[in-house]
Amino acid sequence: MRFFATLVSLCLLPAVLAAAQVAQQPAPPTLSVRTNLVEVPALVTTKAGAVVFSLTAQDFRLTDNGIPQRLTLVPDMDSQPLALAVVVETGSAGAQHLGDYGHLDAILDSLIGHVPHEVALVAFDSVPHIVVPFVPNIDAVSSQLVWLQPGDQGGAVLDAVALAVRLLRNEPPNYRRAVLLLSETIDHDSMTPLTQALRLISDTNTTVYAFGFSSTGADVSHEASKFNRPDEPGPAKGCFSRDHTGDPGDDEYNGHYARQVLDCISQLTPPLRFATMAWLATRDALHTKTAPTLADLTGGEFFHFRNAKDLQAGLIRTSRDIPNFYVLTFHPSDANPGLHALRLEIPGRPDLRVHARTTYWLDSTP
Numbered sequence: 270m271r272f273f274a275t276l277v278s279l280c281l282l283p284a285v286l287a288a289a290q291v292a293q294q295p296a297p298p299t300l301s302v303r304t305n306l307v308e309v310p311a312l313v314t315t316k317a318g319a320v321v322f323s324l325t326a327q328d329f330r331l332t333d334n335g336i337p338q339r340l341t342l343v344p345d346m347d348s349q350p351l352a353l354a355v356v357v358e359t360g361s362a363g364a365q366h367l368g369d370y371g372h373l374d375a376i377l378d379s380l381i382g383h384v385p386h387e388v389a390l391v392a393f394d395s396v397p398h399i400v401v402p403f404v405p406n407i408d409a410v411s412s413q414l415v416w417l418q419p420g421d422q423g424g425a426v427l428d429a430v431a432l433a434v435r436l437l438r439n440e441p442p443n444y445r446r447a448v449l450l451l452s453e454t455i456d457h458d459s460m461t462p463l464t465q466a467l468r469l470i471s472d473t474n475t476t477v478y479a480f481g482f483s484s485t486g487a488d489v490s491h492e493a494s495k496f497n498r499p500d501e502p503g504p505a506k507g508c509f510s511r512d513h514t515g516d517p518g519d520d521e522y523n524g525h526y527a528r529q530v531l532d533c534i535s536q537l538t539p540p541l542r543f544a545t546m547a548w549l550a551t552r553d554a555l556h557t558k559t560a561p562t563l564a565d566l567t568g569g570e571f572f573h574f575r576n577a578k579d580l581q582a583g584l585i586r587t588s589r590d591i592p593n594f595y596v597l598t599f600h601p602s603d604a605n606p607g608l609h610a611l612r613l614e615i616p617g618r619p620d621l622r623v624h625a626r627t628t629y630w631l632d633s634t635p
Contacts, residue, residue, distance in 0.1 A: 308474040309597040310568035311625035338599040346596040350385040352440035354433035358452040360394020364419035369577040374411035380588040395423020397432045427459035434469040446475045454481040456559040471630035477569040481560035568626030
């Protein structure tokens, strides 16, 4: 028995030595690749409003910060599962429209379509809160819409959309993501920074379909006044400073600070120029025209409504448009982090109109 055990040990020795040699070799390095796939929903119509179905990826031209991108067209996007967050303003002027949200169950069904889905309900006044977390039953949301109660005088639209997008982040990655926003057209003192709002929307490739009712004239004036900032000059004697007048003897900027800013921007490198112009426009618009701007930024649609009839008509039109959206994707060739400006067009087809998202946010690589 001792001889047999020794023989077995000798036979196994080469294998043991080989295994030890392999274990001593350094492990191959792990390759970490970060990819950013940007979705660009696009609705194409004739000037008469008829939807155009027959285009391919080659028919479109997309620039990202002025740089042309290679596009891919996603087929049958409307057949993929959908996660929809319904976001409703109950505060401020929203309290007057709570009666408009009854009997929307059939329309919401048609908006979602015959695909697997998850639906949530977020209500907000000065603070947003979750009424119904994501569930696979649209009835759970439509029934709660009827019982929403008036809130305070706040209307934190950006805070509410930011909460909805955070909820959407937890949905399965193969789900399309959308927000149905029912609110005033402007935001009332949200705490969410604009950069964070833009990043949240972009990170999840969320599309916002906004239905807005008018804010009061006093509200509009109050929000617009926040962007008249004579006490915030740029660096002293710099291009953006208010004491800069261009070349000696050139008084074209005197009293025209906005013109000076645009001229200063034009001196920057092209990608940064596009991004900076997009940021300036987006910053102001998200405060003074919040709901329409959210729709434009994400490639969704905006409808103004005054009553339940207007709302239902707009929802029916949206339910018809959603299956006809082209969904184009690309991997950005410009890796500069921050806000990117998009421009989508169909060269040689002046008879067609294209509605698509205009910006997205690119995070820095880790």
